[in-house]
Amino acid sequence: MSALIWFRNDLRVIDNESVYNSTKNHNSVIAYYNFNPKKFEETKWGFKKTERFRAQFLIESVSQLRNELLKLNISLIVDHDSNYFLLNELIKNRKIKDIYLQKEWTQEEILEEKFIESLNEIKFHYNYGQFLFNPNDLNHNINQTPEIFSNFRKNCEKNINVRPILPKPSILDKNNLFNKNYVIPDLKKLGLKKIDHDDRSAFIFLGGTKEGEKRIDDYFWKTNHLSNYKLTRNGLVGKYYSSRLSTWLSNGSLSSKMIYWKVREYEKEIKKNQSTYWLIFELIWRDFFKYISIKHGNKIFHTQGILNKEYKWNQNMKLIQAWCNGKTKHEFINSNMNELNKSGWMSNRGRQNVASYFAKDLKINWIIGAAYFESMLIDYDVHSNYGNWMYVSGVGNDPRDRKFDINWQAERYDPQKKYQKLWSN
Numbered sequence: 037m038s039a040l041i042w043f044r045n046d047l048r049v050i051d052n053e054s055v056y057n058s059t060k061n062h063n064s065v066i067a068y069y070n071f072n073p074k075k076f077e078e079t080k081w082g083f084k085k086t087e088r089f090r091a092q093f094l095i096e097s098v099s100q101l102r103n104e105l106l107k108l109n110i111s112l113i114v115d116h117d118s119n120y121f122l123l124n125e126l127i128k129n130r131k132i133k134d135i136y137l138q139k140e141w142t143q144e145e146i147l148e149e150k151f152i153e154s155l156n157e158i159k160f161h162y163n164y165g166q167f168l169f170n171p172n173d174l175n176h177n178i179n180q181t182p183e184i185f186s187n188f189r190k191n192c193e194k195n196i197n198v199r200p201i202l203p204k205p206s207i208l209d210k211n212n213l214f215n216k217n218y219v220i221p222d223l224k225k226l227g228l229k230k231i232d233h234d235d236r237s238a239f240i241f242l243g244g245t246k247e248g249e250k251r252i253d254d255y256f257w258k259t260n261h262l263s264n265y266k267l268t269r270n271g272l273v274g275k276y277y278s279s280r281l282s283t284w285l286s287n288g289s290l291s292s293k294m295i296y297w298k299v300r301e302y303e304k305e306i307k308k309n310q311s312t313y314w315l316i317f318e319l320i321w322r323d324f325f326k327y328i329s330i331k332h333g334n335k336i337f338h339t340q341g342i343l344n345k346e347y348k349w350n351q352n353m354k355l356i357q358a359w360c361n362g363k364t365k366h367e368f369i370n371s372n373m374n375e376l377n378k379s380g381w382m383s384n385r386g387r388q389n390v391a392s393y394f395a396k397d398l399k400i401n402w403i404i405g406a407a408y409f410e411s412m413l414i415d416y417d418v419h420s421n422y423g424n425w426m427y428v429s430g431v432g433n434d435p436r437d438r439k440f441d442i443n444w445q446a447e448r449y450d451p452q453k454k455y456q457k458l459w460s461n
């Protein structure tokens with residue numbers, strides 16, 4: 037009997053439990069991905085839910101995934117339909133009973149699954165492939181996840197081993213392949229404008245596992261920037277101040293485990309120091325926000341956040357537009373927003389500053405800022421984005437509830453105004 041892999045945020049063949057288990061358990065496997073038009077619609081705030089930078093990256097990622105699946109004799113069926121008509125038809129026509137997919141717990145994904153479940157008799161086989169520390173290996177209930185990052189980190193480091201990379205998946209028989217070729221939509225089909233590359237962007241992001249692996253190779257072995265990561269990670273200009281691996285992680289072209297084990301390899305072969313540890317430390321932050329989001333469910337999308345804290349937020353459209361368009365009174369904020377708008381990228385230092393300015397200086401409902409990031413960021417990840425926004429806005433996991441002094445930050449991290457001059461418009 038045929039099985040189906042439903043790809044969402046796990047767009048890779050390597051170290052993917054859905055691919056590994058389905059090819060181990062079934063002779064016939066098909067794969068499915070949907071560019072659900074709802075994800076590209078305009079939000080109530082007047083901007084798209086997914087803008088062109090991430091959409092283009094996604095198109096490239098799915099296209100590479102399709103090629104990698106073909107090597108296993110698995111056809112990827114690509115859909116562009118909010119009603120999932122094709123998926124239902126496939127399940128019925130091919131008598132599919134088993135669907136393999138990465139576990140998601142945020143509302144949009146759960147609704148998709150419930151809809152398919154309501155129409156078909158199927159069994160979902162879930163996996164926790166987006167984590168570094170697998171929730172099945174926890175020594176406590178997820179609901180007891182510590183609210184303070186360092187407690188969470190120490191517990192994981194002490195009590196959980198990162199699982200090894202999965203073995204290569206089996207190659208199925210050629211008969212498994214479909215004759216029909218499904219077209220991957222382009223930006224125009226998704227209702228988005230084409231991208232004019234801005235030469236000021238130091239980095240060109242290309243989607244797909246192979247491109248992510250190339251970046252690891254470059255950042256780790258070719259240039260040894262990993263050895264200095266802790267010293268450079270607060271940078272703003274250039275290609276190498278941080279790893280930029282968030283982009284491939286966000287749609288699952290790379291797994292967090294793949295990066296972890298490459299760092300360990302580098303430590304054995306080249307050098308082990310505070311910087312190599314720090315990249316893993318940051319990957320644990322990524323896990324932390326995933327655990328927090330499972331624990332608190334939809335609260336991460338509520339203005340009061342996981343602390344249920346009421347502030348007096350405003351929704352001044354003029355201020356919101358000025359922030360989005362890089363037209364505030366702070367050059368440092370504007371340059372970061374300009375970079376985001378022209379390239380889909382912003383450094384971690386930039387993100388902290390513009391978010392703090394939005395929520396703590398302008399006192400605008402942080403949900404709107406988070407939604408704008410969701411639209412624009414090439415590496416948008418629901419848990420990291422809403423988790424960090426809550427953290428910075430005083431409704432999340434920051435025990436000190438800090439506010440950034442924007443002038444001080446600009447002085448400290450961009451003393452010669454190199455960055456501000458670069459992205460002045």
Ligand SMILES: Cc1cc2nc3c(=O)[nH]c(=O)nc-3n(C[C@H](O)[C@H](O)[C@H](O)COP(=O)(O)OP(=O)(O)OC[C@H]3O[C@@H](n4cnc5c(N)ncnc54)[C@H](O)[C@@H]3O)c2cc1C
Nearest residue numbers: 278279280281282318319322384387391416417420421424
């Ligand atoms: C307001 C705000 C919104 C953010 N939204 C996102 C988002 O949508 N998607 C996203 O991936 N990250 C988000 N981050 C976290 C962080 O800014 C990015 O992960 C990081 O800048 C990506 O660059 P990098 O891959 O070069 O990171 P590196 O510095 O090289 O770090 C390595 C990896 O560690 C993880 N990481 C690093 N910092 C964080 C962090 N603070 N929280 C969670 N994981 C982290 C990322 O997976 C990253 O790829 C946000 C941060 C803030 C303050």
